[in-house]
Amino acid sequence: MNGGSPSGFINAPVTRTIVISSALFTILFGIQSRSKNISWSYQDIFKKLQIWKLIVSVFGFSSIPELVFGTYLMYYFRVFERQIGSNKYTVFALFSFTVSLLLQVLTLWLLKVPSMNILTSGPYGLIFSSFVPFYFDIPISTRFRVLSLNLSDKTFIYLAGLQLFLSSWRRSTLPGVFGILAGALYRLNVLRIRRAKFSGFMASFFSRLLSGPTTGSDASSATISTRSRRPPPPAQFRVKPRQFALKHQHRRLVEPGEESISALVSMGFERNAARQALLHAGNDVNVATNILLESQSH
Known part of the structure; x- marks a missing residue:
């Protein structure tokens, strides 16, 4: 479906940063079976006030299999950053993370189950929020049949998402549902969020922060990213x-x-x-x- 698009993270520096951060946090907290340290519960947030877990949980997955499926989906969804530009994609990512995280915290507060970790960690908000534009905006390019089933090239993305959605049962389904809800709210343009973007100064700062040194093919990505910060076309x-x-x-x-x-x-x-x-x-x-x-x- 997007096989003809530029390879790697060309023109997608935000996606690259999130993928690398997810891998680093997962590996770091996965050493010596410490992945449970970033799974959070009602008691962690409202009794122990371990707010750092909220930050770490945005990026770090609870297990290596979740990391594999999660990074695959984020890598595939880089097409949306290329479509709307890194500036607006950053707004989309922050909105997805924030809405999903707030809903998760609210759920923990309402359920009040101190002895049970009910939510898993990882960038579920962004991943499942991306399924909304994937469903509505990405066309089917190939259709085929397997036995008596009618499938398409989009089927494999949905299957990877389903695997991640059910990876930890209710601990992963709730973040997944909240991510889809965040994507729906963004598409409905709640609070005119789709018009929001960073100022020129902030966009320049984040572009330099995310791009880093560029050589070869990465240089073209930096050039395009710089162009994307220009004012709207005449x-x-x-x-x-x-x-x-x-x-x-x-x-x-x-x-x-x-x-x-x-x-x-x-x-x-x-x-x-x-x-x-x-x-x-x-x-x-x-x-x-x-x-x-x-x-x-x-």
């Missing part, structure tokens, strides 16, 4: 690609690369529309994405 970019082409036929256009076209196609745009948008965006994937999104809104 009015002439906010028209349909075909109309834009008619207005600017005198400009010399450079044929876009196959990798850039595939990146837009993986987001659900038609190939020809993606090519036209890239032509008039100077092969800038972020600007081309803005062109396509604006054309769909008209």
Whole structure:
């Protein structure tokens, strides 16, 4: 489904940071069977006031199998960061983490079961929140049958999510449900959250913090990330690609690369529309994405 998109974490520095953090926290607290230290209960939060567990639990998984499925899903869902840009994706991630975590804490307070760890740890909020745009926005590209079952390329993502959802039974299902709810609230644009983004200064700070030293292919990612911090494109970019082409036929256009076209196609745009948008965006994937999104809104 997204096999044609750029490999690795190109143009997805936020996802890369979360994946690396999850792996480090899981391995660190998994040494000598200490993974239970980041599973939290009512007593931990409301009696012992171990707030640090809330922070650690956002990233660290409770087990290596959960880490494997979780990082696979986060790696796959990097397409959403490429689609909306790292700035807005950071807002999406923070909103998903915050809403999911608050609902989990509220559940612990209402249930008040001191002797039972009912919630598992890990970035469940972000992972299951991402299933909402995955369901609505990612098209099916391949369909096939296995025995009498009709399957698609999206089936494997749903199966990986189901495995993670049921990995610890009720300890994992509750964070999963709250993550889906957070994704639904974001899609419904509660408090106009979909319009929120960081200021130029904050975006620049986080971009440098997340990107770090860049060489080779990573340099192109840093360039694109820097471009994504520019102000919204001027009015002439906010028209349909075909109309834009008619207005600017005198400009010399450079044929876009196959990798850039595939990146837009993986987001659900038609190939020809993606090519036209890239032509008039100077092969800038972020600007081309803005062109396509604006054309769909008209």
